Amino acid sequence: MSFEPVWGAPIIWYLFLAGLGAGAFVTAAFLAWRHPDAPNMRRVAYVIAPIAVAVGLVLLMFDAEAGLHDPLRFALLLSNGVSVMTWGVVFLSVFMVVSVVALVLNVAKRKVPAWLNIAGVCVSVCVAVYTGALLGVCRPFPLWNNALLPVLFLVSALSSGAASVLLVSVFLHAEEFNRVGVLKKFHFCLPIIELVLVASLLFVTSYNSDAGWMSVASLLAGSYALPFWLGLVAVGLVLPTALETWLLFFSPKEFEESRGAHYISAASDVGVVVGGFMLRFLVVSAALPILFL
Secondary structure: OOOOOOOOHHHHHHHHHHHHHHHHHHHHHHHHHHOOOOHHHHHHHHHHHHHHHHHHHHHHHHHOOOOOOOOOHHHHHHHOOOOHHHHHHHHHHHHHHHHHHHHHHHHOOOOOOHHHHHHHHHHHHHHHHHHHHHHHOOOOOOOOOOOHHHHHHHHHHHHHHHHHHHHHHHHHOHHHHOOOHHHHHHHHHHHHHHHHHHHHHHHHHHHHOHHHHHHHHHHHOOOOHHHHHHHHHHHHHHHHHHHHHHHHHHOOHHHOOOHHHHHHHHHHHHHHHHHHHHHHHHHHHHOOOHHHO
16 A cells, blocks of 8 residues: 655745745844844845745645635635644745845845844744644644654754855855854754754654654655665765864864865755755655554
8 A cells, every 4th residue: 555645846845945945034134143244145145035935935826726726715824813824824924025125125235124134033933833833733644743843844944044045155255155154153053953853853753653653664764765864864964064064173274265165065055955855855755644554
């Protein structure tokens, strides 16, 4: 007997892009706070944030067929105040407004107010957590119905968003990239935290039901083992951690700002972004419902 996943590629991309966009805005606010001397990197972050989320929303609408047949269906979601989907629409709508306003102000070379950055960070965290909570309401799926999943998606969103900003900036604004040491060290910690959360999620899920055990088994040694170990663990978590550990703590001082170091950083950031997508792909695809058994 086989089981067809509930959601396909458009939803996976939506979950990934919504998280990445939210993480990019948090990165923009962090740069404004700790690295005011990196205005071009901040602009990169402000550009990525609304574009990534907007593309994700388009994919969501087409997956629900509302973009072609009945666009008012999304407005009806606002009628249920206790629904996760309703709060998701609210969070995403507010995020788009805040992120677009911040981008317009930045492009117009006007200072983005601190209160707007703070509001954007708050709603960004809500968007990132919501992408995990959206899966969690599907109670028959043990891999999704887990309190750790929203936290994992939040950490992954922050990591993917920061990686996307660093990846673009290392090629377009190398001088500023060399100055954002605090951001790099903060970002270095995220894949390590994510690895611990992934292990914890799988451990808890494997013990709560037979369906949970089978979902975990498919990731560790079954049909999804190769993308899990290679795509998520090796490329998305271990490789970036190893590369950044060497760059930040063991590489010669004169090498840190060289072009070679930039290419290594870029490889690390590509790995983080790939890992962010693989996490959503594997969580969505490998989940089995209790009723399936």
